[in-house]
Amino acid sequence: MNNLFEIDAWKIIERGFDPSKQKQAESIFSIGNGSFGQRANFEEKYSGDSLQGSYVGGVYYPDKTRVGWWKNGYPEYFAKVLNSCNWIGINIEIDGEQLDVHHQEVLSFQRELDMKSGTLSRRMKVRFKNGKELEVESLRFCSMHDEEIAAIRYIVTPLNFSGNVKFTPYLDGNVMNHDSNYDEFFWEEDSHKVDVKKGYVCSKTKKTNFSVSTAMRFSFWKNDELLEIHPNHVSKAFFVENNFEHYVEKGNRYTLKKYVSIVSTISHSEFSVIPRSINNVRQAYMNGFDYLLNNHIAAWEEIWSKADIEISGDVAAQQGIRFNIFQLYQTYTGKNEKLNIGPKGFTGEKYGGATYWDTEAYCLPFYLKTANPKVARQLLIYRYNQLDKAIENAEKLGFKNGAALYPMVTMNGEECHNEWEITFEEIHRNGAIAFAVYNYVRHTGDHSYLEKYGRPVLIAIAKFWTQRFNWSEAKNAYVMLGVTGPNEYENNVNNNWYTNYIARWCVQYALEVEKEVSPKVGALLTNDEIKSWNHLVENVYFPVLEGTRVFLQQDNFMDKEQLTASDIPEKERPINQHWSWDRILRSIFIKQADVLQGIYLFEDHFDLKTIQDNFDFYEPKTVHESSLSPCIHSILAAKIGRLDKAYELYLRTSRLDLDDYNHEADEGLHITSMAGTWMAIVEGMAGIRVLSDSVKINPVIPKNWKQYRFQILLRNQPLEIRVSQNECEIINKGSQDLELILFDENIPVKAGNFYIKTTTKTATI
Numbered sequence: 168m169n170n171l172f173e174i175d176a177w178k179i180i181e182r183g184f185d186p187s188k189q190k191q192a193e194s195i196f197s198i199g200n201g202s203f204g205q206r207a208n209f210e211e212k213y214s215g216d217s218l219q220g221s222y223v224g225g226v227y228y229p230d231k232t233r234v235g236w237w238k239n240g241y242p243e244y245f246a247k248v249l250n251s252c253n254w255i256g257i258n259i260e261i262d263g264e265q266l267d268v269h270h271q272e273v274l275s276f277q278r279e280l281d282m283k284s285g286t287l288s289r290r291m292k293v294r295f296k297n298g299k300e301l302e303v304e305s306l307r308f309c310s311m312h313d314e315e316i317a318a319i320r321y322i323v324t325p326l327n328f329s330g331n332v333k334f335t336p337y338l339d340g341n342v343m344n345h346d347s348n349y350d351e352f353f354w355e356e357d358s359h360k361v362d363v364k365k366g367y368v369c370s371k372t373k374k375t376n377f378s379v380s381t382a383m384r385f386s387f388w389k390n391d392e393l394l395e396i397h398p399n400h401v402s403k404a405f406f407v408e409n410n411f412e413h414y415v416e417k418g419n420r421y422t423l424k425k426y427v428s429i430v431s432t433i434s435h436s437e438f439s440v441i442p443r444s445i446n447n448v449r450q451a452y453m454n455g456f457d458y459l460l461n462n463h464i465a466a467w468e469e470i471w472s473k474a475d476i477e478i479s480g481d482v483a484a485q486q487g488i489r490f491n492i493f494q495l496y497q498t499y500t501g502k503n504e505k506l507n508i509g510p511k512g513f514t515g516e517k518y519g520g521a522t523y524w525d526t527e528a529y530c531l532p533f534y535l536k537t538a539n540p541k542v543a544r545q546l547l548i549y550r551y552n553q554l555d556k557a558i559e560n561a562e563k564l565g566f567k568n569g570a571a572l573y574p575m576v577t578m579n580g581e582e583c584h585n586e587w588e589i590t591f592e593e594i595h596r597n598g599a600i601a602f603a604v605y606n607y608v609r610h611t612g613d614h615s616y617l618e619k620y621g622r623p624v625l626i627a628i629a630k631f632w633t634q635r636f637n638w639s640e641a642k643n644a645y646v647m648l649g650v651t652g653p654n655e656y657e658n659n660v661n662n663n664w665y666t667n668y669i670a671r672w673c674v675q676y677a678l679e680v681e682k683e684v685s686p687k688v689g690a691l692l693t694n695d696e697i698k699s700w701n702h703l704v705e706n707v708y709f710p711v712l713e714g715t716r717v718f719l720q721q722d723n724f725m726d727k728e729q730l731t732a733s734d735i736p737e738k739e740r741p742i743n744q745h746w747s748w749d750r751i752l753r754s755i756f757i758k759q760a761d762v763l764q765g766i767y768l769f770e771d772h773f774d775l776k777t778i779q780d781n782f783d784f785y786e787p788k789t790v791h792e793s794s795l796s797p798c799i800h801s802i803l804a805a806k807i808g809r810l811d812k813a814y815e816l817y818l819r820t821s822r823l824d825l826d827d828y829n830h831e832a833d834e835g836l837h838i839t840s841m842a843g844t845w846m847a848i849v850e851g852m853a854g855i856r857v858l859s860d861s862v863k864i865n866p867v868i869p870k871n872w873k874q875y876r877f878q879i880l881l882r883n884q885p886l887e888i889r890v891s892q893n894e895c896e897i898i899n900k901g902s903q904d905l906e907l908i909l910f911d912e913n914i915p916v917k918a919g920n921f922y923i924k925t926t927t928k929t930a931t932i
């Protein structure tokens with residue numbers, strides 16, 4: 168695998184301009200602050216191949232569904248995260264020729280994403296057609312400190328001439344979504360205005376009526392001297408610009424500082440978005456670029472102090488994990504309960520930027536251990552707020568009595584996925600949402616959440632499952648027919664083991680919670696319901712491979728031709744790009760963890776031998792064509808001592824986008840699976856398992872790592888773990904004493920104390 172960009176512990180570095188990598192780079196060097204995000208498009212004009220992308224969290228358009236054959240129950244639309252007003256624009260022109268590196272000679276080029284400070288910078292020297300050479304240095308950030316602010320420092324230095332240069336900072340709301348189903352323009356204009364040195368564009372989404380006001384203001388400097396300039400202003404629909412020509416002197420630096428504010432009706436009223444954005448840029452301008460930058464860097468420092476994983480001895484692995492952590496926090500910070508985590512975050516359009524089960528199954532564990540519990544709680548509240556819609560969704564499919572089916576893909580709680588085998592059948596997503604409630608409570612001990620918000624969600628989900636199972640006379644058990652498990656390379660199967668398992672668990676957990684909570688606040692279930700639910704829990708059917716400990720992915724799984732992924736010729740992989748869909752469906756090959764996903768979630772229900780046997784059965788058949796897959800296999804491989812495999816799968820997940828394993832980084836990054844990478848270290852390598860009253864630690868370390876170190880939050884108490892080749896150190900940085908289980912031994916670690924175990928048990932990969 169070739170590294171796309173240079174390896175560095177804190178930075179992603181691109182040296183030399185290669186237009187064929189531009190779209191990949193635009194994704195990988197994306198910046199964001201949880202509220203909005205921006206692909207690494209150039210500030211100035213670029214006429215080469217590019218995917219322009221500026222996205223505002225939660226703002227979407229219901230793009231009319233496009234399917235070959237309509238099925239009752241399909242949603243009318245697919246929610247699309249919208250490409251919104253281009254706020255980075257700064258055009259540069261010399262003697263009528265625009266700066267556009269697609270047409271000019273690039274003498275040198277370096278682009279850097281500094282993950283520590285959350286800044287994107289670029290430095291390049293360009294020769295114009297008339298021989299004039301210009302150096303451009305830009306630095307930009309989306310403020311982590313103030314979620315409505317972004318800023319750009321754009322410096323030009325004439326290298327071999329003195330003469331006029333035209334500067335044009337602008338805002339352009341005339342932007343389309345690349346993936347629009349019917350080439351529709353999703354915005355209508357609210358208003359725009361521009362005067363000397365400042366302006367705004369306010370656009371409104373058609374149908375959904377979100378308003379987004381983007382305002383700009385700028386200052387212009389010669390070296391360190393603020394210049395008084397008198398720019399022209401131009402405006403038309405969705406567009407404002409200032410422009411001015413300035414006589415620049417050879418060797419001097421001319422800096423344009425552009426302050427931007429993006430304010431939407433996700434957080435503010437329709438009437439306040441424009442004045443607020445204007446006010447924000449005025450304040451930003453007065454505070455100045457360095458002040459904003461310092462606050463932004465301090466906010467990142469705070470995040471890193473909790474969330475960083477330090478790896479010594481393997482810079483590629485270090486860069487990989489930091490990139491994942493960085494992108495996750497750029498996508499979601501938990502400040503707003505209306506926001507969630509799209510599989511591509513703010514780095515591309517694919518998947519619509521909407522919420523999938525990825526959030527609960529992958530991202531939640533990351534935020535639970537690296538951020539204040541409020542952040543994870545926001546993610547749960549998001550689903551709580553959408554419970555009514557989930558009930559409506561289930562009603563549309565014929566379920567009743569308050570049963571809820573959460574959507575496979577959503578922005579506002581309504582289902583917007585439209586492939587029948589996923590929309591109607593990939594119902595296991597309901598289970599991940601219930602599991603998230605359980606996971607949150609065991610990490611935080613927040614039982615008040617369970618009472619007020621968790622219980623109604625759990626009961627409604629359990630009601631769905633109790634109706635979705637049916638009694639089979641033939642099997643004398645409850646069965647579940649016509650589902651798609653996490654492995655989307657099988658559709659419409661009966662008794663998908665994972666779905667049956669998590670569904671039964673949901674019913675069981677809902678019953679437990681009901682028992683715990685109802686004496687205090689009243690019952691939500693009748694005695695008859697409790698009785699029939701218990702009957703179901705005791706009588707669910709699970710397919711197994713007779714005489715073994717292997718759980719079968721679904722009924723009749725063994726009828727398939729028994730091959731392994733190594734039987735697929737390299738040139739036919741990934742199979743989803745080379746094989747017909749029906750061939751994939753008939754084959755044994757598994758897209759992503761399915762039975763193993765269940766074993767991962769409910770690991771403590773199974774003995775080690777069962778985990779091993781299932782891993783050995785399924786791993787060779789798995790092609791890992793979902794980014795969500797290798798991390799789960801890596802965690803289980805570490806658990807059963809297959810350490811080479813654990814490391815191999817870890818590397819694959821951690822550098823998935825940086826090395827573009829799946830040849831799709833140009834479309835955006837795999838944000839949700841990045842949380843899986845983090846899990847592969849914390850739960851895989853370090854073997855951390857949070858139990859309701861304690862935490863287990865079973866660390867291993869790859870042989871090429873000197874040590875790794877990270878912190879997790881447990882009941883909001885920081886616990887630092889350092890694992891080296893011969894010892895494991897645990898520091899209780901909180902104010903409460905902790906009971907830990909290290910290599911199956913109970914270890915009390917008092918508040919403020921540390922514990923070191925020098926051990927040969929710290930196995931070496």
Ligand code: BGC
Nearest residue numbers: 510523524525655793795839
């Ligand atoms: C996976 C799903 C996942 C979706 C979004 C698909 O390829 O199979 O499990 O939810 O991507 O990440």
